[in-house]
Amino acid sequence: MTIFTFALKRIFKDKTNLIFLTLFPVAAIFLPEPEYWPLLPYGYHYFGVLILFVGIRLTGLLVEDRQKGVVKRLAAAPVTHFQYLFQNLLAFSVIVIAQCIFMIAGGVIYDHELHEPLLLLILFIVFSFTAIALSLAWNSLYRNKETSFLVFMCVIIIMALLGGIMMPIEMLPDVLEQLAVIFPTYWLAEGMEWVVMGEDTADFLLINGVLLLYTLLFLIIGSIRRMG
Amino acid sequence: MRELYTMRFTALRLIRAWVVLLLLFVVPFVLVTLLSIIMGDAEEGGLLLRNEINVMMVLAFQLFGGSVAMNYIHQDFFTERRYRIQSLPMNTTLYGFTTMLIGTLYSIILGALLAGYTVLVWNVDWGNIAWSIFIIALMATLSSIVCLIFTFSVKKFNIAERLSEVYGVGAILIAGLIFPMPDHAVINWVNEYINPIMLAYEAIDAYRNANVGDAWMNAGLLGGLIVITFVIMLLLGRRRMP
Amino acid sequence: MTIAAMQGIVKRYGNELALDYVDLSIHEGEIIGLLGPNGAGKTTLIHTLLGMIPFDKGSIQLFGRTEKVFSHENKQKMGLVTQELTVFEDLTAKENLEFFAGVYGLKGEERKKRVEEALAFVGLSSNAGKTPAKFSGGMKRRLNIACALTHHPKFLIMDEPTVGIDPQSRNHILETVEKLREQGTTILYTTHYMEEVQTIASRVVIVDQGQIITEGTVNELIANIQHEEKINIDVSTPGDVPVERLKGLEGVKNVHVDGSTVQIISTVGSGNLDRVLSLVKETSGVVGIQAEKPDLEDVFLTLTGKQLRDGEEE
The missing domain is CATH 3.30.2130.10 (VC0802-like)
Structure with a gap:
C-alpha cells in the first residue's frame, strides 16, 4: 500500500488542499439556513460544489504524475496500472468519506435541520465518488494540471447552474430542464430534495443508482488513458 | 519608445492564451445567455430581473480580470526570465506598467463586448452604455492593482493567485449574490463603501435611474479605492520589483 | 582594450559569501571560459557583472566606464544568454527575436534582416513560425542564444548555454560560439564541462566557492600543475x-x-x-x-582537491 500512503502524504502536504479539506467544510457548517429555497442550509446545499472542487484537486495528483513521467517510471516497476489507480482512488475516497462524515456530524452537533442525516451522508458519499470519477476522467484529457483545473471550474459553474444547485430546476425552460438529467449535479439536487421531502424509497435508490452508474462510466473513461 | 514597442507582443501573447479567453469571456457569455433564457421577462418589484442579473454577471467577471496582469508580471519579473528582461536596455518599470495596461485593457474590452452582447441580444438596460464601460474600466483597473499587490506581498506566487480568487469570490459572496448575507452593520458598510462589485453596480444603477449624483459618488468611491491601492502597489512594487 | 573589469567584488547572501574578493578583467576579442562546479558562484558573478544584483564591496567597469556602468548605453552593447530558457513560450521563434531586436532599438528593414540572420545563424530558419513549445531541448537552447544576438553585441555573456542537451546540439552551439569569435565578439562563457572550455576558450578562469582560484590559457594552467x-x-x-x-x-x-x-x-x-x-x-x-x-580536470583536482563534477545534478 505504498502508493496509497504516499498519495495521502502528498495531498496533505499541499496547503491549498488543507484549506479545501478543513477550512471550507468548517465554514460551510456555519453558513445560515435559508428561508424558502434551497431546502437545506446553504453550506449543505452547496456542499456538492465543494466536493467537485475537492475531486479535481485530488485527482490533479495523477495529471502531475503523468506530466512528470512518474507514470512511466511506475510502468517499469512491478506495480500494475490497476494497482496504481486503485490505491490512489482509495486514498481519495478515504479523504472524501472523512470529509462527508465531518460535515454531517458537524451539522448534527450544530443543530442544523438536516432531516435524514444518515441518508444525506450516504448521498454525499456517493456523490463524492461520482465527483472523483468525473474529475479522473476529466483530467485524463489534459496534459497540464492548471489548465485542467481552470476549465473544470467553468464546467462546475455550468453544472451547478443547469443541474438545479444554483436555482430550482423548475425555473429552467423546458428544454434545459429535460437536458438537466445528464448532469450528476441534477441527481444530487434531486437526492437532497428527497432527503428533505422523503417520499418513495425506490426514488432514493434510483438517484444513488444513477450516480453510481455515472461513477462507473467515468472510472472506465478515466482509466483508459495511461501514459499520455 | 522601446517599452511601447513591447505592447504588441504582450497583446499577442494574451490573444493566444485561450484559457484566459475561456474564463473571462466564454464562461460569462454562456452564463449571461443561460440566465437571460431562464429569467425571461420575470420581474421583481417592478424591475426586470434580467437587467439586474446580467449587469451583475458582467461586473462579477471583471473582479478576476487582474489575473492577466498578475500572471504576466510574475512571468517576466519573478521567474528566471527576469534576468533577461533586466539585461535589456529599457526601463523595466515602464515595461511592467505597459504589461499591466494591456492586461487591464483586455479585461475592459471583454467586459464591453459582453455588455454589448447583453444589450443587442437580450435587450438588457445598462442605462448609459458609455458610463457603464467607464465603470467596467474602473473595476478592471482596481482588479489589476489588487492582484499586483498580492503578487508583490507574498513570496509564493500560487498563494498570490489564491488570494486573488479570495478577492473575487469574497466580493461576490459579501454582495450576497450566492446567498443572502445577514443584515449586519459591518457587511452593509463594506457593501456600501468598499465592495467594488456593489459600488460598480450602484454606479450603473443610479445612472440608469437618472440619479447622477449617486452614480458619481459610487464611481468616486471606486476611484478612491484605485488611488489608495495604487499607492500601496507602488510602495510594495518598489520593494519587490527587480 | 578592456571590455569589462571587476575589482575586489564581494557579494554576501546572509552569512554565506557568494563572491569572495573577485578580480577579473576581460579584453576585447577574448573568449573567457568561466569554469567551475555547480554552486561555485559563476551565475552570481555574471549577474553581478551585469548589475542585476547589488554587491557589497568592490567596483565594476564596463566599456571603460566606471560611472553609470549599467546604463542603457552599456546594456545596448551587451547580450545575455541565460542559463534557464527565458524565451516567451507563447510567441513564435521569429516573434521572440522581433521582440528582443525591437527592444534593442532595431527598426524596420534592419530589424527584419537581423531577425532572419539570427534565425539562420542558429539553424532555426525553417522553424521560425513555430512556438518554442514545439521545439526539442536543443532547439529551445539555440533560440535562447539567438535572442541575445540580433543586436550584434560587442560583449556576449553565455551562462551554461549547453546544459542538458544532446551532443549534436552542443556541437552546434560550440560552432556558433566559434563563428561569433570570428566576427570579433568578446565572449564570457560559463560551464562546468571542461571539454567545452578546452575547445573554445582563449583564456580559462576557474572558480570555486566564490573565489577565482586560477586563470590563464589551457596550456599555461596545465603546465603549472604538471x-x-x-x-x-x-x-x-x-x-x-x-x-x-x-x-x-x-x-x-x-x-x-x-x-x-x-x-x-x-x-x-x-x-x-x-x-x-x-x-x-x-x-x-x-x-x-x-x-x-593532464587536462583541466586535473588542474581543478590539484587546486581544490575535488572533482569538477562533484555535486553535479544531472
Whole structure:
C-alpha cells in the first residue's frame, strides 16, 4: 500500500488542499439556513460544489504524475496500472468519506435541520465518488494540471447552474430542464430534495443508482488513458 | 519608445492564451445567455430581473480580470526570465506598467463586448452604455492593482493567485449574490463603501435611474479605492520589483 | 582594450559569501571560459557583472566606464544568454527575436534582416513560425542564444548555454560560439564541462566557492600543475617486465605493473620515452602505448582537491 500512503502524504502536504479539506467544510457548517429555497442550509446545499472542487484537486495528483513521467517510471516497476489507480482512488475516497462524515456530524452537533442525516451522508458519499470519477476522467484529457483545473471550474459553474444547485430546476425552460438529467449535479439536487421531502424509497435508490452508474462510466473513461 | 514597442507582443501573447479567453469571456457569455433564457421577462418589484442579473454577471467577471496582469508580471519579473528582461536596455518599470495596461485593457474590452452582447441580444438596460464601460474600466483597473499587490506581498506566487480568487469570490459572496448575507452593520458598510462589485453596480444603477449624483459618488468611491491601492502597489512594487 | 573589469567584488547572501574578493578583467576579442562546479558562484558573478544584483564591496567597469556602468548605453552593447530558457513560450521563434531586436532599438528593414540572420545563424530558419513549445531541448537552447544576438553585441555573456542537451546540439552551439569569435565578439562563457572550455576558450578562469582560484590559457594552467609525466605501456608478457632496470633510468620516479599494463611515472621533461620503450620491447613485447596528458580536470583536482563534477545534478 505504498502508493496509497504516499498519495495521502502528498495531498496533505499541499496547503491549498488543507484549506479545501478543513477550512471550507468548517465554514460551510456555519453558513445560515435559508428561508424558502434551497431546502437545506446553504453550506449543505452547496456542499456538492465543494466536493467537485475537492475531486479535481485530488485527482490533479495523477495529471502531475503523468506530466512528470512518474507514470512511466511506475510502468517499469512491478506495480500494475490497476494497482496504481486503485490505491490512489482509495486514498481519495478515504479523504472524501472523512470529509462527508465531518460535515454531517458537524451539522448534527450544530443543530442544523438536516432531516435524514444518515441518508444525506450516504448521498454525499456517493456523490463524492461520482465527483472523483468525473474529475479522473476529466483530467485524463489534459496534459497540464492548471489548465485542467481552470476549465473544470467553468464546467462546475455550468453544472451547478443547469443541474438545479444554483436555482430550482423548475425555473429552467423546458428544454434545459429535460437536458438537466445528464448532469450528476441534477441527481444530487434531486437526492437532497428527497432527503428533505422523503417520499418513495425506490426514488432514493434510483438517484444513488444513477450516480453510481455515472461513477462507473467515468472510472472506465478515466482509466483508459495511461501514459499520455 | 522601446517599452511601447513591447505592447504588441504582450497583446499577442494574451490573444493566444485561450484559457484566459475561456474564463473571462466564454464562461460569462454562456452564463449571461443561460440566465437571460431562464429569467425571461420575470420581474421583481417592478424591475426586470434580467437587467439586474446580467449587469451583475458582467461586473462579477471583471473582479478576476487582474489575473492577466498578475500572471504576466510574475512571468517576466519573478521567474528566471527576469534576468533577461533586466539585461535589456529599457526601463523595466515602464515595461511592467505597459504589461499591466494591456492586461487591464483586455479585461475592459471583454467586459464591453459582453455588455454589448447583453444589450443587442437580450435587450438588457445598462442605462448609459458609455458610463457603464467607464465603470467596467474602473473595476478592471482596481482588479489589476489588487492582484499586483498580492503578487508583490507574498513570496509564493500560487498563494498570490489564491488570494486573488479570495478577492473575487469574497466580493461576490459579501454582495450576497450566492446567498443572502445577514443584515449586519459591518457587511452593509463594506457593501456600501468598499465592495467594488456593489459600488460598480450602484454606479450603473443610479445612472440608469437618472440619479447622477449617486452614480458619481459610487464611481468616486471606486476611484478612491484605485488611488489608495495604487499607492500601496507602488510602495510594495518598489520593494519587490527587480 | 578592456571590455569589462571587476575589482575586489564581494557579494554576501546572509552569512554565506557568494563572491569572495573577485578580480577579473576581460579584453576585447577574448573568449573567457568561466569554469567551475555547480554552486561555485559563476551565475552570481555574471549577474553581478551585469548589475542585476547589488554587491557589497568592490567596483565594476564596463566599456571603460566606471560611472553609470549599467546604463542603457552599456546594456545596448551587451547580450545575455541565460542559463534557464527565458524565451516567451507563447510567441513564435521569429516573434521572440522581433521582440528582443525591437527592444534593442532595431527598426524596420534592419530589424527584419537581423531577425532572419539570427534565425539562420542558429539553424532555426525553417522553424521560425513555430512556438518554442514545439521545439526539442536543443532547439529551445539555440533560440535562447539567438535572442541575445540580433543586436550584434560587442560583449556576449553565455551562462551554461549547453546544459542538458544532446551532443549534436552542443556541437552546434560550440560552432556558433566559434563563428561569433570570428566576427570579433568578446565572449564570457560559463560551464562546468571542461571539454567545452578546452575547445573554445582563449583564456580559462576557474572558480570555486566564490573565489577565482586560477586563470590563464589551457596550456599555461596545465603546465603549472604538471610535475610529472605518465607513460602507460600494454605488454604481452607482464611477468618479464624489467621493473628494477626501469626504475634505474634517470628521471623515472616510479613503475607500476597492473595486469598487462606498465605505468611509468617520470619527472617533466625527462624525455625518456625512447629509452623506456626500447627496454620494455626487449623483454616483454609492446602491444600498445599511451602517454597520459593532464587536462583541466586535473588542474581543478590539484587546486581544490575535488572533482569538477562533484555535486553535479544531472
